[in-house]
Structures are given as C-alpha cells and as structure tokens.
Amino acid sequence: MTAGLGAVTLAAGISSGQAQTQTQVQPTPTAPAPTAGAGKVRTEQRGPVLLIGIDRPQTRNLIDPAIIIGVGKALYQLEHDDGLRVAVLHGIGPDFSMGIDPPAFIAAVQAGIIPVKDPDFISILELAPPIRTKPLVVAVQGGTQFAGHEYFLAADIRVAASDTVFRQAEVTRGSFPGGGATVRFTREAGWANAMRYMLTGDTWGAEEAHRMGLVQEVTPPGKQLDVAIELAKKVAAVAPLGVRATLASSRQALAAEETTALAAVQPTFSRLQQTEDFKESQRALREGRPPVFRGV
Template sequence: MVDVAPSVTSKVTVKRRGQIVLIGINRPNIQNRIDPETYLGLAKAYYQYEHDSSLRAAVLFGHGDNFSRGIDVDAFQALATSEQPLLTDAEIIDPLPKAKGLSKPLVVVVHGDTWNMGHELHLVADIRIAAADTRFGQDENTHGRFPGGGATVRFVREAGWANAMRFMLTGDHWSAEEAFRMGVVQKIAPTAEQALEAGIEMATKIAACGPLGIKATLASAHQAVDLSEAEALSKLETQYRALYKSEDFKEGRKAEAEGRPPIYQGR
C-alpha cells in the first residue's frame, strides 16, 4: 500500500520518500481540475525539486478517482482574457514549459480521466505510467478552444501526426491501451494503486543511478528536440488567450451550460 494521504487544505501535495519526491494534484472534489492556484502550486513544487540536490527523481500523480480533467475553465477565464501573466513568482518552474524546465527526471502516473491540460501535464514527463482505467482526452476543439498547453507540439512528436490529429481534431477520447500503442505511455498497470507503485519503483531505480549521468542524458536528448519546438511553444499563450476572447468560446461555454450541441460560427 502506498501512503500518499493528501492534506485537506493543499491543492498540491508534496511528500518526500528518500531521494524521490511525490507531487500530487489534490482537488478530487472537482476531478483535479487545474485552477491558477493549483498550477502555481505545481510550479513551486517543481522548483523545490529542481533545486534540492538530495532529490534525484519526481513522481507526479493525482489524488482521488482521476488524474485530472484538465483546466478549470471558470477559474482561468478572467486570467486568460486579461494581460496578466499566470506565473510571476521567481521561485517557480512552469509545469507546461515553453522549453524543458527540469534538468532532473519526472515520472507521471495517471489514472481515471486524464483530459486536456491533464494530458498535457502527462506529456511533459520523461516516463509515463497509466492505470488500465485511464481515459485520455484532448477535446478542446469541441468546446471552442484548442490544446494550448503543448499537445499540438508534444503529442504530435510523441504519437506521430495522424495519431495525434485523429484525437485532437475530433475530440474523441482514447484508452490506456491506445496510448501504449502510440508510444505515449510506457507501462500499463491493472489499478491506480499499482500504477503509483510502479511509478515509485521506476523513480527509485532512476535515483539509484549516477545523477550527473542522468542529467547529461536528459540534456543531450533535449538538445535534439527543444530547439525545433521552441518557436511553436512560445506562441501558445497568445493563441490561447485569443481563443478565450472569441465568440466561439462563449458559445461553447453557453452550450455546455445549456446541455446542447454548440453552433460555431468561426469568429
């Protein structure tokens, strides 16, 4: 049994276990949707991990029945339609970085609903483990938005153009088995508990390796991919904010509230 009991107050939990750290998304009452406070909490947890020389690997997971259903749209809407930056604290590392933010390994463990920003948090990781019940989704286009957290870059790179577009352009969801087929997940475990155990085991193996060699391996690999992606990633925030101001976005929110199919006009 993995002891990761969450705090009743913190939206992000941080628990050290030897040379690894467990970082948990802790909003199970709202399917672990990410609001600005949760996003900032993750950014601070990543910074603490990066700058603690005694920590050698991190595991990101979700408390409750789901990893995360993605962005808390209502909580982010005011921020997205303003010109205010989300992250202003100096002691942060963006969990959806415009370039790779961590120099040390990140293992992600997902289960249940893993949608939109939840899936994009998963794509940033170096190694990914899913419970058999995981339901992935990148369905922003059905709501008048688009995948603005990096899926348009990372999902395409990891799964291949047509595999990624097949799900992003239709909004269809997919299974852990399908994610494994596309190479986006490296291991499937029968249950969420066993998936987390597998993630901790993987992180423990990484932590036992030479830390300088691990960092050099990651740095070398990132040199091969980051420069070619940097321009596309740098434009995501502007593109995302523009869609939040569109009539189609407003129609998507209205249709969702009224329980009807949206009628988009392309403006």
C-alpha cells in the same frame, strides 16, 4: 465542469524549496475564492524521490490556481534540492485530472495571480523558462483530459492504469490545446495518431496510449503509482550527472524546432479565445446543449 479552457497560460507555475512531507500548498492570501474549494498539492519526500500529488478529488482534480502554484513550487524544489533526483506526479482520487477549472482560473487572471510571478516557480508545461533539468515520472488513472493530459505529456516517463480515459478535445470548445499538446502529442505519437484524436475530440484508453508510445507501462487500477515510484527509484539509483546530461542532450536535439513551436502556443490560444466560436462553446456549456460553430 470540464477543462474547456485547455491549458490557459498554465505556463505560470510555482515552486518553493524545502517543502515538508505531506505539505499542503494553499493559494496566496489575495487569491479569489476558487470553485468547489481550493485545490491542494501534497508533497512527500522518499529519499531522493519527490512525490507530487494533485489533491482536489471533489472536482475530479480540476486544476485551479492553487494546484498550478503548488505543482510549480514542487518542481522548483526538485530542481534546487541536491538531495532530490527525480519526481513522481500523480492525482489523488479516482481521476488524475479532468483539466482546468475555468471560473477559478479566470478569477485568478483578473486578480493578477496568473501568470504566476513568484521566483520560486518552474512551470510543468515549460512554455517559457526556466526549464526543469531533473526527470519527472507521471502516474495517471481515470479521467486524464484537456490540461490534465497536457500535464501528463510534460513528463519524461509515463505510467497509466488500465482504467485511464484520455482526451484532448479543445476543438469541441472552439479552442485548441494551449499547453503544448500540439507539439508533444504529435512528436511522440506520430502525426496521424495525434490528429486522429485532437481533431475529433474522441477519447482513448491506456492500451491505445501504449500503442502510440505515450505510455510506457500499463498497470491494473490502483497499481500505477507503485510502478511509477519503482521506476523513479531506478532513475534515482543511477549517476545523477549522467541522468541530467541525458535529458539535456535529448532536449537539445529537439530544442530549436520545439522552442519555436511552444512559444507560438499561447498567442494562438489567446487569439482563439476571442472568437465567436469560443464564446458559443461557453454559452453551450452553460446551457447544456451542443455548440453550433460558424468558423468566426
């Protein structure tokens, strides 16, 4: 099962302060039973660096409500713990993330768990406040697609193993990227580079991502997290007020246009989910056939 729902209101994030080393963030007691077992988010503090690990390898790290909540809680911890200066997001197992787990997500929406209402939460996708003010480094490998790619794009510094396979292919599911890729991908890779992949649904690799400016370091498989941690340590070693001011100033230069664009993402995504083309894509997935789109 792939992430055909893109980011489906992933703006609902969560995060609680003072997560312990190797904490497993479980879904809330009222959560519906997720597909293939609930995901976990494992956090580990290494001095001023917080590691945030997506841990659901049996599903290729499909993002379920527990992962949305866990990542959001970890980012809240990063923001509010004065001892933390930077975080590293990574995926445990062969893949970073293949995107959303649609059945688990839909069940959580119906149960009122998504959007997340917890106050100790910062959404990684930042489609709505509060906004993270400390840096985030990401390390990816294997499948990094759909909402997984949007999590990747939300980071400030990006490291990819050479075996990474990227994809932002919501158009093949009668939808469009609902987690900000239409803004971030286009801004960072350039218009034609982003459209080359978002309008075709084709995959691309780490070297192509590096060429487009989406990836800052390409590593041998298995080394991506080590390189990301070393970069995070360098960030943590410099003046923290200067780092936060640099992030804030850089964001301010983009703020007016980007805030307006990101605010329009979710209404557009919701509208497309009501179309016959989107419904056809879901039928085709269930039936194992190519969808037939009619533009309605």
